Amino acid sequence: MLRIVVCVSGGGTNLQAILDGIDCGRITNTQIIAVISNNAGAKALSRAEGHGIPGILMSPKEYEDREAFNRAFTGKMCELDPDLIVLAGFLVKIPRQMVERFANRIINIHPALIPSFCGVGYYGLKVHEKALERGVKLTGATVHFVNEGMDEGPIIAQKAVAVEEDDTPQQLQRRVMEQAEWILLPQAIDDIANGRIRVVDGKVKKSI
Ligand code: GAR
Numbered sequence: 001m002l003r004i005v006v007c008v009s010g011g012g013t014n015l016q017a018i019l020d021g022i023d024c025g026r027i028t029n030t031q032i033i034a035v036i037s038n039n040a041g042a043k044a045l046s047r048a049e050g051h052g053i054p055g056i057l058m059s060p061k062e063y064e065d066r067e068a069f070n071r072a073f074t075g076k077m078c079e080l081d082p083d084l085i086v087l088a089g090f091l092v093k094i095p096r097q098m099v100e101r102f103a104n105r106i107i108n109i110h111p112a113l114i115p116s117f118c119g120v121g122y123y124g125l126k127v128h129e130k131a132l133e134r135g136v137k138l139t140g141a142t143v144h145f146v147n148e149g150m151d152e153g154p155i156i157a158q159k160a161v162a163v164e165e166d167d168t169p170q171q172l173q174r175r176v177m178e179q180a181e182w183i184l185l186p187q188a189i190d191d192i193a194n195g196r197i198r199v200v201d202g203k204v205k206k207s208i
Contacts, residue, residue: 012044021186097187
């Protein structure tokens with residue numbers, strides 16, 4: 001059984017897709033052992049509690065400085081000792097020591113086709129604003145492993161989504177979630193839980 005911790009900052013619709021995936025059997029062999037949020041008001045924490053999953057608040061604001069937060073956050077993760085950490089809209093930079101400790105065991109969902117519209121400053125609605133500003137006709141979502149870089153780890157899965165001419169950032173965000181994110185992330189977790197994903201020379205190999 002793959003024991004996962006899901007980290008979320010906001011609405012938690014991707015967390016909901018994971019919860020639904022486990023409930024309906026689209027994700028097998030997987031148990032969420034905790035949900036961590038940096039935001040006390042995150043709807044994700046109440047979604048977790050509704051499922052009897054412990055919700056843990058870990059905010060940088062509650063620590064003297066970033067280093068103290070990084071130590072506490074990594075310490076909490078080591079205590080939970082998950083097989084996989086899932087960043088489902090988590091807007092806090094993962095401490096280097098956690099990336100090292102959980103190498104190839106942290107995945108992230110990003111709302112664009114990496115390497116487009118990613119890196120520092122590209123998160124949430126901003127990603128879709130930039131895509132519309134640039135006038136791309138296709139965007140999408142990417143699930144990838146997390147390394148020391150920003151949105152730079154090995155890519156697990158991607159799905160393209162069409163941009164419509166009169167899209168607002170909110171409309172595009174919703175379409176990318178519905179057509180890509182809520183499908184890709186549960187699928188990637190199921191693939192990892194069932195041993196279908198390997199990282200070879202910095203690239204992901206998937207077996208059927
Ligand atoms: C999602 O669109 C996710 O891809 C994005 O934040 C949103 C969270 O929504 N993540 C990033 O931008 C990471 N760089 P949710 O809380 O409803 O799942």
